[in-house]
Structure formats: C-alpha cells, structure tokens
Amino acid sequence: MVEIVRIPALSDNYIWLVHDAASGETMVVDPAEAEPVLAEAEARGWRITQIWNTHWHPDHTGGNAAIKAATGCRVTAPAAEAAKIPTLDRAVAEGDRVSLGAIEAVVMEVPAHTAGHIAYHLPSEELIFVGDTLFAMGCGRLFEGDAAQMHGNLQRLAALPPETAVYCAHEYTLANGRFALTVEPNNAALRERMAAVEAARAAGEATVPTTIALERATNPFMRASSAEELAQRRQAKDIFRG
Structure with missing residues (x-):
C-alpha cells in the first residue's frame, strides 16, 4: 500500500506526494512548484527519490528543477515531450513500466491536452495518475x-x-x-x-x-x-x- 498526500499549489493545482513505506521511496507527481513539496516531505521524514510528470506544462513541471537540486531525485516524463522538459532523466512511452519500490506503474499514452501526454496506471494499487x-x-x-x-x-x-x-x-x-x-x-x-x-x-x-x-x-x-x-x-x- 502506498500513502498519498494531496498538496494544493498555485490557484487550483494538486500535487501528489506518494510514499512507499516498504522501500522508503517517495515520488512526486506533477510538481507545480517545489517549496510546498519539499516542506511536506521534510515534515513527514520522507526522502524524495522520483518525480513523475504527465506532460510538459509549467504548472506540472515548474518544481522539477528545485526538487531535483534539493534531493537528487530522478525525473520520468513523456518521451514525446522530452525537448520541453529539460530536467528529464528517463523518457517513457506507451507500455513502459516505472517503479516505486516494488510497486509498478504502466505508462499509458493519452494525447489530446498535449501531444505527448501520458498517464501512470498502478494496477496493484487500483489507482491512476491522469494529469490533465x-x-x-x-x-x-x-x-x-x-x-x-x-x-x-x-x-x-x-x-x-x-x-x-x-x-x-x-x-x-x-x-x-x-x-x-x-x-x-x-x-x-x-x-x-x-x-x-x-x-x-x-x-x-x-x-x-x-x-x-x-x-x-x-x-x-x-x-x-x-x-x-x-x-x-x-x-x-x-x-x-x-
């Protein structure tokens, strides 16, 4: 089981902070900004190891650089939008798998809002991060x-x-x-x-x-x-x- 914390940001964004107690890993989905994410993780004693981006828009990637600089985490983002996400470490596309500890997510390509938009489906946890x-x-x-x-x-x-x-x-x-x-x-x-x-x-x-x-x-x-x-x-x- 993962623990998921909702972090309000900007005017109406939600950033998702996802913690896997078994591995000690913590992941951030679509950080609009860094400060509230880093503060929440610190308050909980969680170490951020990954960022997962669903698409390139600044209100989903604006915190990438500062969080990466502060934690050394790795950034996973859509391959089709790699040129627009300079902090990217791993580019993923349809059917690729990414992991938080032993928990696996399957990448789904869902273009329309942006040309390379993806979602992360975690079947074992019965949840999906769909971005916009x-x-x-x-x-x-x-x-x-x-x-x-x-x-x-x-x-x-x-x-x-x-x-x-x-x-x-x-x-x-x-x-x-x-x-x-x-x-x-x-x-x-x-x-x-x-x-x-x-x-x-x-x-x-x-x-x-x-x-x-x-x-x-x-x-x-x-x-x-x-x-x-x-x-x-x-x-x-x-x-x-x-």
Whole structure:
C-alpha cells in the first residue's frame, strides 16, 4: 500500500506526494512548484527519490528543477515531450513500466491536452495518475490534440476497473459539474454527486480523487457517444460561464 498526500499549489493545482513505506521511496507527481513539496516531505521524514510528470506544462513541471537540486531525485516524463522538459532523466512511452519500490506503474499514452501526454496506471494499487486528461466530471482542453484522441482516451480509461481511483491535477469539479448538469439535467447520479460536491467545496474540502465508476455515471465527456459529441461538449464547455 502506498500513502498519498494531496498538496494544493498555485490557484487550483494538486500535487501528489506518494510514499512507499516498504522501500522508503517517495515520488512526486506533477510538481507545480517545489517549496510546498519539499516542506511536506521534510515534515513527514520522507526522502524524495522520483518525480513523475504527465506532460510538459509549467504548472506540472515548474518544481522539477528545485526538487531535483534539493534531493537528487530522478525525473520520468513523456518521451514525446522530452525537448520541453529539460530536467528529464528517463523518457517513457506507451507500455513502459516505472517503479516505486516494488510497486509498478504502466505508462499509458493519452494525447489530446498535449501531444505527448501520458498517464501512470498502478494496477496493484487500483489507482491512476491522469494529469490533465480526465477530471472529475470533466476532461482537459484540446490544446495540442483533437476530440477523436480525447474520446479514445476516455473510453480507454472507462474500461479500467470501476473501483480505480483517479488522481487528477486540478480542483475543477464544481465548475465541471455545473456544466455537466446543462448536458444531462435529468441524470440522478449527477444531481446527487453535485449536492455532495457543493457541500464539500463550501466546507473547503477537496473533491478528488474520483473513481472510474463515478466518472462513468456522471462525466459528460466520458459518456459522450462519439468523438463528434465530445467535440461539441468540449466547445460548449470552453465558453461556459455557469
């Protein structure tokens, strides 16, 4: 079992600090900045040995250099974006395996938000780090890819075991849910989830991780029947101000 700590950063980012007690290794997923990560690890007596990046955007890699300088950790990141991640030590692609102690993650290529975006699936832990591909009731903007890619990504993620915990990188759930209700206003599971989300946010609580089962039931992008339908929903979400 790994221990995972959520570290808020910037305006709405989450950095994930992941500790394997058996090996003593600690890994950071998508460090937007270094200071809160180093402080959290020090407070817990954890030694950071690795960084795993899902994509090149600065709000996911901005802490790489300082954390690496402070700890000597190794950085794993997508091979397709190696030129944009100068701190990279190991470039990985579809099907590659990375390890935290004895715990193994399988790399999944999920391009669309960025051209080389990847996710890290840890089957033994029943969890996945998805960066900005899948959000609670949402998906990433199509900056460097297209709707067909994102539709394929989400259908592939939907095929994971329903109990799989999904660790995304932003607290977008409230806005995503408000948009989702415009798409499926009669979705009872969605309405129930939104009530819980509104209560959590009002109390200052985080709403992620989510699960594949929850997203299957309430995420309008994962529930899109085609790439064309996803494209329409993504375009509508991009201008949504609800």
